[in-house]
Amino acid sequence: MNTIGGKRRFGAAEIILLLSIAVLVVVVAVPVLLILVNAFFSGGSLTLADVSAAFRNRGAWAAAATFFRLAVTSFNGHDVFKVLGESDTYEALLNSLFIASGTTVGSTVVGTFFAWLVTRTDIPYKQLMKGMFLVPFMLPSFIGAMAWKMLLSPRAGYINRFFMDVFNLDGPVFNIYSYYGIILVEVMYLFPFVFIQVCGALERMDPTLEESARISGAGLFTITRKITIPLVLPSILSGALLIMLYSMAHFGTVAVLGIENGIFNIPTLIYQRIHESAGNFASIRTGTVLASVLVTAAAVIIWLQNRIQGRGRYQIIAGKSFRPMELKLRGLRYPLLVVCLAYIGFTIILPTVVIFLVGGLRTYGLSFTMENLSLDNYKFILFDYQVTRDAIWNSVVLGFGAALVTMFAGVMISYVIVKMRVRGKGLLEFLGMLPFSVPGSVIALGVILAWSGKYGVNLYNTVWIIFVAYIARYMAFSLKANSAALEQIHDSLVEAARASGATTWQALRDIVLPLVRPGMIAAFFLIFLPSLRELTVSIMLYAPTTRTIGVAIYTLNEDGETVMSAAMAGVALVIIVIGQIFINRITRKRSGS
Amino acid sequence: MADIRLEGVTKAYGSHRVHSDLNLAVNQGECFTLLGPSGCGKTVMLRLIAGFEAPDAGRVAIGGTVVYDAGGGVNIPPDRRGLGVVFQDYAVWPHMTVFQNVAYPLKIAGWNPEELKRRTLETIALVNMKGLENRLPSELSGGQQQRVALARALAARPSLMLLDEPLSNLDANLREEMRFEIKEIQGKLGVTVLYVTHDQEVALVISDRMAVMDGRGRIRQIGSPAEIYENPADAFVFGFMGVANFLPTRSDGGKLLAGGGAQPIPWPGPEGKAEAWTAAFRPSDIVISRPKPLPGAGCLSGVIRRASFLGAMMDYLIDVDGAKIRAVLETHEAMSRGLIFKEGESCAVTFLNLHWFDSGALKETAI
Numbered sequence: 001m002n003t004i005g006g007k008r009r010f011g012a013a014e015i016i017l018l019l020s021i022a023v024l025v026v027v028v029a030v031p032v033l034l035i036l037v038n039a040f041f042s043g044g045s046l047t048l049a050d051v052s053a054a055f056r057n058r059g060a061w062a063a064a065a066t067f068f069r070l071a072v073t074s075f076n077g078h079d080v081f082k083v084l085g086e087s088d089t090y091e092a093l094l095n096s097l098f099i100a101s102g103t104t105v106g107s108t109v110v111g112t113f114f115a116w117l118v119t120r121t122d123i124p125y126k127q128l129m130k131g132m133f134l135v136p137f138m139l140p141s142f143i144g145a146m147a148w149k150m151l152l153s154p155r156a157g158y159i160n161r162f163f164m165d166v167f168n169l170d171g172p173v174f175n176i177y178s179y180y181g182i183i184l185v186e187v188m189y190l191f192p193f194v195f196i197q198v199c200g201a202l203e204r205m206d207p208t209l210e211e212s213a214r215i216s217g218a219g220l221f222t223i224t225r226k227i228t229i230p231l232v233l234p235s236i237l238s239g240a241l242l243i244m245l246y247s248m249a250h251f252g253t254v255a256v257l258g259i260e261n262g263i264f265n266i267p268t269l270i271y272q273r274i275h276e277s278a279g280n281f282a283s284i285r286t287g288t289v290l291a292s293v294l295v296t297a298a299a300v301i302i303w304l305q306n307r308i309q310g311r312g313r314y315q316i317i318a319g320k321s322f323r324p325m326e327l328k329l330r331g332l333r334y335p336l337l338v339v340c341l342a343y344i345g346f347t348i349i350l351p352t353v354v355i356f357l358v359g360g361l362r363t364y365g366l367s368f369t370m371e372n373l374s375l376d377n378y379k380f381i382l383f384d385y386q387v388t389r390d391a392i393w394n395s396v397v398l399g400f401g402a403a404l405v406t407m408f409a410g411v412m413i414s415y416v417i418v419k420m421r422v423r424g425k426g427l428l429e430f431l432g433m434l435p436f437s438v439p440g441s442v443i444a445l446g447v448i449l450a451w452s453g454k455y456g457v458n459l460y461n462t463v464w465i466i467f468v469a470y471i472a473r474y475m476a477f478s479l480k481a482n483s484a485a486l487e488q489i490h491d492s493l494v495e496a497a498r499a500s501g502a503t504t505w506q507a508l509r510d511i512v513l514p515l516v517r518p519g520m521i522a523a524f525f526l527i528f529l530p531s532l533r534e535l536t537v538s539i540m541l542y543a544p545t546t547r548t549i550g551v552a553i554y555t556l557n558e559d560g561e562t563v564m565s566a567a568m569a570g571v572a573l574v575i576i577v578i579g580q581i582f583i584n585r586i587t588r589k590r591s592g593s
Numbered sequence: 594m595a596d597i598r599l600e601g602v603t604k605a606y607g608s609h610r611v612h613s614d615l616n617l618a619v620n621q622g623e624c625f626t627l628l629g630p631s632g633c634g635k636t637v638m639l640r641l642i643a644g645f646e647a648p649d650a651g652r653v654a655i656g657g658t659v660v661y662d663a664g665g666g667v668n669i670p671p672d673r674r675g676l677g678v679v680f681q682d683y684a685v686w687p688h689m690t691v692f693q694n695v696a697y698p699l700k701i702a703g704w705n706p707e708e709l710k711r712r713t714l715e716t717i718a719l720v721n722m723k724g725l726e727n728r729l730p731s732e733l734s735g736g737q738q739q740r741v742a743l744a745r746a747l748a749a750r751p752s753l754m755l756l757d758e759p760l761s762n763l764d765a766n767l768r769e770e771m772r773f774e775i776k777e778i779q780g781k782l783g784v785t786v787l788y789v790t791h792d793q794e795v796a797l798v799i800s801d802r803m804a805v806m807d808g809r810g811r812i813r814q815i816g817s818p819a820e821i822y823e824n825p826a827d828a829f830v831f832g833f834m835g836v837a838n839f840l841p842t843r844s845d846g847g848k849l850l851a852g853g854g855a856q857p858i859p860w861p862g863p864e865g866k867a868e869a870w871t872a873a874f875r876p877s878d879i880v881i882s883r884p885k886p887l888p889g890a891g892c893l894s895g896v897i898r899r900a901s902f903l904g905a906m907m908d909y910l911i912d913v914d915g916a917k918i919r920a921v922l923e924t925h926e927a928m929s930r931g932l933i934f935k936e937g938e939s940c941a942v943t944f945l946n947l948h949w950f951d952s953g954a955l956k957e958t959a960i
Binding site: 490492493495496497498499500501502504510511514515 | 755
């Protein structure tokens with residue numbers, strides 16, 4: 001419909017396209033590009049001043065030649081390997097890989113097992129348990145890590161102390177400050193990625209596929225091996241890759257549990273370097289090289305995932321829910337129920353309770369008796385302590401603002417990608433893929449490079465730099481929700497409006513906007529809620545007055561203010577749960593009407 | 594009221610040419626049908642006229658106004674072409690009630706509220722949807738949604754209506770009912786209608802004139818339904834207008850012989866020059882009878898290969914010297930004249946209406 005009137009003059013279509021490209025370039029492409037340039041070209045010699053001088057004196061060709069010569073001479077692949085070869089960078093790379101692999105394997109096993117249990121067996125309370133297994137999606141993993149630190153740190157952890165006192169042991173039962181501790185905590189909070197994918201696949205799978213195998217004489221074991229597993233495998237792999245990507249770039253858990261014993265992964269090392277050296281050249285250099293590794297790994301993983309999903313699509317044909325075959329567990333029914341309940345109690349309820357209890361203590365380390373517990377810490381955090389009050393306010397305003405801006409930008413960009421046929425759309429489609437493959441710590445570093453005054457605008461140490469970074473970080477969510485909504489709107493609906501006499505803008509206002517509104521609302525909350533507990537990006541960008549909730553919890557914990565940080569974490573959990581209930585209300589009302 | 598003129602219109606998608614140098618004239622106040630197989634570019638043509646697509650070359654004029662001219666840089670957007678469009682998938686806006694859907698073109702045009710209400714209700718009544726004004730599209734059947742789409746296109750009383758396969762998603766009974774209604778409304782309002790379809794039955798019922806397009810987007814024949822049915826311009830048009838029988842012939846010593854055998858064709862042959870000729874006729878144009886005692890007396894003899902009882906009709910597959918032809922006749926007529934054949938019996942056939950086509954050209958335009 002854009003060809004209308006857009007052939008010769010500069011029409012609405014071109015304006016929207018250019019605006020969309022501009023948003024993605026400024027917010028995502030420039031930061032990522034700056035990271036790659038800083039990593040691969042030694043900063044000083046590739047200056048644009050030389051290029052523009054050549055342009056003024058000898059024209060465009062000379063300028064291009066100068067640029068090329070400078071690019072070649074300053075290209076420094078050698079340096080990249082030097083940085084990667086330094087012992088602590090090298091170690092961080094290996095740690096990221098090791099922790100991500102362990103987390104992926106663990107989460108895949110746990111997620112697939114529970115998914116099978118709640119979809120394909122006759123275990124009781126299925127719906128309730130399905131809901132419970134998704135709760136970790138809501139819980140910020142660094143708060144979980146803090147809870148586990150309180151329970152299992154080698155000397156002060158409540159569980160370790162309990163066993164040492166009761167059984168008179170010399171050492172702790174389990175040291176959470178270790179690779180296995182980190183992997184265990186990450187598995188607890190990341191396994192829902194696999195769980196939800198496999199549940200979906202098992203529920204959507206056409207039961208006649210299995211029934212026809214059964215009629216052909218195959219036993220349950222053979223059916224599972226030859227039919228069910230091959231059909232569900234793409235979903236398992238796709239969930240596993242998602243976890244791999246998430247874990248490699250994951251900051252919170254490793255930051256809380258690893259630093260004690262000097263275990264760094266890529267994001268925590270980037271943070272540590274940038275933080276302690278106040279942005280000198282060598283540390284930025286190390287940061288950009290590590291970030292480049294993350295970007296590359298993410299791109300490979302996203303590519304693999306797209307391939308797997310593309311292949312898996314036709315295999316599970318049915319879109320509707322069926323009633324699948326259920327395995328009778330017989331004698332194992334109640335023992336397995338106990339396993340599930342124990343898992344839920346151990347990974348969800350126990351850490352949450354500990355956070356709230358520790359948040360109520362006068363001093364960390366006291367026992368949980370009535371005279372030691374009070375609401376004083378909560379009162380202090382909410383009403384008296386300037387730092388935490390600021391943090392809550394900052395997070396709410398930042399989240400709200402970023403969600404609003406990202407929602408509108410996402411609608412616009414998705415509209416061009418899904419609905420319009422304009423020349424130059426290919427570029428936008430490529431740029432639109434970027435937000436999906438750029439991890440949070442990479443965005444934070446890129447934003448520092450782009451907005452610290454080197455290119456005219458200095459947002460460093462202001463709340464705006466976090467704002468810009470949030471937009472880049474959550475753009476992918478908005479694009480996903482809005483494209484899905486736009487794909488539902490058939491072109492002829494808009495054409496019918498045009499034929500009825502509506503201009504492009506009137507058709508957008510009267511037809512497209514009302515119909516994508518559900519997608520926009522979904523996008524808003526998909527951004528607003530996670531941004532309330534955001535840590536990875538804001539920890540790299542905060543200034544004393546621009547702390548967010550996540551930063552406040554993390555820094556209080558770092559400073560040894562364990563009870564205050566626990567109280568703050570408790571407050572955050574309450575805010576998150578209320579928000580989630582609110583969203584569920586809205587979405588249920590919508591699907592009900 | 595408006596007429597449509599397309600002059601030298603060319604449209605390509607990448608390297609795929611849909612139309613090249615196409616000319617077409619639709620007269621004011623008529624119901625004109627574009628009939629062609631799916632994928633022939635008839636919908637593209639409708640979209641070029643509506644303004645949803647721009648031709649690569651050529652001119653489009655509606656009611657004497659040039660709305661598109663590749664050379665002169667004219668391209669009037671669809672919202673200012675003053676037409677009504679009905680889409681195959683209804684395209685009724687799901688977030689608006691029936692009333693809001695139909696009233697939208699009037700609202701955009703800035704009608705005052707009373708006039709708008711009066712006209713909207715009047716139009717809803719015109720398509721027999723009275724009483725359903727406050728329903729949402731999700732509460733309507735497919736046929737009702739298509740009526741809403743029709744009313745919406747008619748609300749502003751456009752001088753030109755474009756309908757893109759509007760009935761193809763409806764079931765057979767509803768389709769039959771709706772095509773009469775569309776025709777009736779068109780007569781009542783005197784609006785020019787361009788109707789696009791691949792269904793030759795609808796085209797025959799609804800059109801004042803029609804154009805038959807082939808798979809490559811070329812117009813093969815333009816004329817009234819009767820002209821096109823009775824005097825098809827070529828084998829493609831003949832074949833597209835209904836079930837067709839083709840009887841190949843070969844010439845031998847000035848005589849035309851049927852199929853692969855030695856029976857001469859006992860009717861006047863074709864005029865003009867061709868390597869070989871094929872006779873074409875519809876199943877209903879065959880007169881079948883018991884074998885004549887003298888072969889060659891004004892008929893061909895054949896063998897019944899398959900006899901099917903279809904209720905009101907008998908359907909025979911007849912082998913005439915290797916050529917298979919299908920014949921139908923009414924069951925009660927077959928009964929009363931003793932023409933109920935069994936498979937393997939011999940029979941004699943003659944034809945009411947015969948068309949001759951060049952066999953070479955026929956192969957080229959195979960449907």
